[in-house]
Amino acid sequence: MKQIFNIARKEFSDGLRNRWMLAISLLFSVLAVGIAWFGAAASGQVGFTSIPATIASLASLATFLMPLIALLLAYDAIVGEEEGGTLMLLLTYPLSRSQLLTGKFLGHGMILGLATLLGFGSAAVAIAVLVPDVSLGLLASAFIRFILSSTLLGLVFLAFAYVLSSRATEKSTAAGLALGVWFLFVLVFDLALLTILVVTEGRISPELLPWLLLLNPTDIYRLINLAGFEAGAQGLGVMSLASDLPMGLTALWACLLAWLAVILAWAHLAFAKRVG
């Protein structure tokens, strides 16, 4: 446990030193405040509209950003140590591969979690202070759910980054693979699902399609944040399938946690198998 903490401590202080944490927090904060006040500008409306609309917009944004930031933060976690010449030295210490990976996950996770809390949390505080008559209870529960699920989504993609980093032989390959994973889950998957819907013209069992959303952690994440705001789910492409999904919020959380557990286990396996 002590070794895990030692590695986590190094990763976390690296995140502070290279200003990753500051950059992510600021980015989230500026975007969140901007979306809260100007999210509806396209429809000619300026100013805070509603909590569900804000969360829906923020969740759409975070669906793109969280995976990208997590992948960028950790794609070189293993292969970068090897290219930098420190991996072999680390592995000669009384430190198992599993401890090294867990420590990195903990350190990167803390950076991501704290930056998400500070960035999006500041927007929640701004709304609470500046918007009159806002329901603080609803605001708090919506933002807590949003921040926790965003962090969890980020952790899933951190785990993906470790898988890629453990399997790649060069840092540039890991970066390319990371972009590929991002494209697959954030852009391609939903488009593919929509294409299937259109092409099959309902020939696929309608009960099956909503379950396919669970094959993408970013879709589960959006479902978690749209749950409770029934109106928000309308008109959001594949999200409209979710109304046929016989699953509660707890089950969706469990699915996202299961994604994390499986990908993290895969990362441990990939690192254990890595020659070096």
Next chain:
Amino acid sequence: MTAVVELNKVNQHYGKLQVLHEISWSLQPGEIMGLFGHNGAGKTTSIRLILGLIRPSGGELNVLGGQAHDARVRQQIGFLPENIMFYPQLTGLETLQHFARLKGAPMSQVADLLEQVGLTAAGSQRVKAYSKGMRQRLGLAQALLGDPRLLIMDEPTVGLDPIATQSLYRLMEQLRSQGTSIIICSHVLPGVESYIDKAVVMARGRLEVVGDLYQLREHAGLPVRIRVRGLEGRELALPGIDSRNTLHDGWEELAVRPQSRLEVVSRLLQEQPQDLEVRPPSLEDLYCYYTEKAGAVGVAGVQQ
């Protein structure tokens, strides 16, 4: 006495490729052992086995009375890799502190080690500003964290100036006197020759020879070179002479079979030369002999 490292018929395969063949040797407490061989001879694989980075495909390997990959064993091993690299963003001090925490070494040792390797002043500089020699010295300090019982150094003198090299060798002797066992891999054979207690020569994944320099010389039977001055043109009836060559300034060099060297020296002294030097085969001569021999002959053994 229990061996610090003991290899007994160790084999190593990478897929279908066998890179180590039945390697057996041992290292005792307080011994300095040179591990020599051409590139690809199996030195690095041997080191990786001892460090627990890989496990042997066959045979027995015992390190500090346990398994090489055991955390308690690793805690007692210091390792200085060839061309050591550190995190460029950390200072020298932060680097040592990080590795001290991982080793479970006392933090108080960090400042002492920085001083020992002459990096106290540079301790607050980031490692990316370090020269190769400074990085190497920081690497040495890192390897000494936690007072290891076994120190493994791969090409430790690369990047070090002659003074730093000499202090490294003196440090090795000091550590030996404290009971630390040392394995040193180096291609700078003349440098390490006077400091090692034992040499292991490997070629093509096989152990060619293991023993102290005296044993290696006895076994190889290479000629001893005796240089004399002031006897030029004189008829010398000496036993076991392979060749006699004239050098410069009145010096001549005789290549003498090892078993005849004492008698030859004794007879030469009777001729009252102006000067005389005896040059036994150097570590480099022995290394070349065993490595070249490996191409034609299999394992030679002066096993200890």
